[in-house]
Amino acid sequence: MQNNPIKKWVIGVDVGGTEIKFGLFDDKLTEKWSIPTNRSDSGSHILPEIAGEVHRCCLRNGISPEKLRGIGIGVPGPVHDGGEVRSCVNLGWENVRAAEVLTGYLSGFPGWTPENIHVRCANDANAAALGEMWLGGGRGCRSLVMVTLGTGVGGGIVIGGKILNGSRGCAGEIGHLPCLSEADIVGRCNCGNRGCLEQIASATGIVAYAKREMQRTSVKTVLGKAGEETLSAEMIFNAGKAGDAFADGIAEKMAFYLGRGMAAVCAVVNPEKILIGGGVSAAGEYLRAKTEKHFREQAFEGFRNTPVVLAELGNQAGIAGAAYMIISEQE
Template identity: 45%
Template sequence: MKKLIGIDLGGTSIKFGILTMAGEVQDKWAIPTNILEDGKHIVPDIIASINHRLDLYKLDKSDFAGIGMGTPGTVDIEAGTVRGAYNLNWAETQEVGKAISDGVGLPFILDNDANVAALGERWMGAGENNPDVVFVTLGTGVGGGIIANGELVHGVGAAGEIGHINVEPTDGFECTCGNHGCLETVTSATGIVRLAYKFAESYEGDSHIKASIDNGEAVTSKDIFEAAEAGDAFSLAIVDKFAYYLGFAAANIGSTLNPDSIVIGGGVSAAGEFLRSRVEASFKKYAFPTVRNTTKIKLAELGNDAGIIGAASLALKFKGE
């Protein structure tokens, strides 16, 4: 049985995994991302790191079906190129696919990082390999990946922009995309802090989180969730609003796609069941009754490994080659 190589390319580190065809991670490692000189070292570093690892463990290329990679930016899957990945300093189009395929001597395929994480959670994580799974990642921004009938949905290119579902059309916060009221403006790590600042304007009760805000101290998503869980009423009101927005968006995704599950991941989802149960309550309030009873709201299970596992799953398509 051949093996797969999965690469999770990020702005800070590049993670690698060697997986079985059944999705078991047999080996993983990481290197720092060198974004100097317009990120021109990234692709050579990836090639050298894989070749070095295969030499080290005396693995033969013929043991592998292929390589899959998740990357920030806008991908052209057919061409194997990436552009507009600003955290890699890749503004212009990068010829990634041909270089890595030639440099390692294996077939190569890539997709964007949110889609790849969705594939990982669907295959080996909370999605339980169901053919219909939606993944929402709550981090600095809000991203997503949609799997329907067992396949990633790209649409004409930008499907899965769940962070830009509008949840507050009348008086929402301005988003980096230029619109107002996008989900990302309220349910990202920065979004919840934005909600906290807004609530602080009118909140009258005692709260150490509100006091921190009023004192101009930095408050994080983690601080707010921890305070809420400890009973801070101000923080709880913020978390409830956060959960309302995410559950409302999930309900509308559910009425559209009725997936087996909507899986919540990313750093902000570290709040765990405390968050999930509140999102689920909002989801159940707004979803179509059949959807309410059939689509599950779940927490992601793979953590940082979702990227390498999902990336490796892209290379399953080479198993016959």
């Protein structure tokens, strides 16, 4: 199969809680599409629907199973080394062997057999990190750490061109690094613990922190005009960029902890680059520069100059990484 010019096609699938994204790749993205995630009946329709989409894509592009190198899938939960997805709350899955099950559904199509179908499954944040290494902000690297700042904080670690999965599929769970000082902890993390990075570096975390600080300060801030319900991470960053000292202080605090978390991760894996992605990273250079400054101040000198860069692929990182899981197996 190695260097087989006939087997040039790969399909990357990114399974999200609301949408399933697909990408057809050779050495680049050639077609992409998406379908809504059907979460009814404990998510049991998801894999058959993916099989149907893969099959239709191959038909319309004239790709026989012999020309398809494989299908990579990213899912929003930990994937054990054996390929089992133990629990995926967003999809309603419990103990699903996604790769095997998808192979089973695909085998139902004429000409498709378990022998000519190759499927791999990984956690979506880990896949996104791999995608950024292939086609995005980590191009040219063989190792990187990516932190994804969204509603929560996810992460992915790539070492030697491969995802670092961990024995229980939980490697790279950067959002749950316990790193907040007691004075800056507001409530509890979604995981039940206190002091996780996610509690200040996620969109919801920074808003909760800002609300608490607003009640404690006498400093005037434009954020005070936003109602309790309408305050968002974007508003905090925009106000900070516009010179609001209170908002800038909140962003500074978040970047301090993000820098601390990255310094801790780098002390373990010493990557070539640190990438910041996810919806919150739309704050762009403002957030990147702050994070880099705080990272440098707290990092061990041996890796103090690790570049901190913004991710580039946005929500396409997942499909790219899922596809590259298959491609990189044969490199």
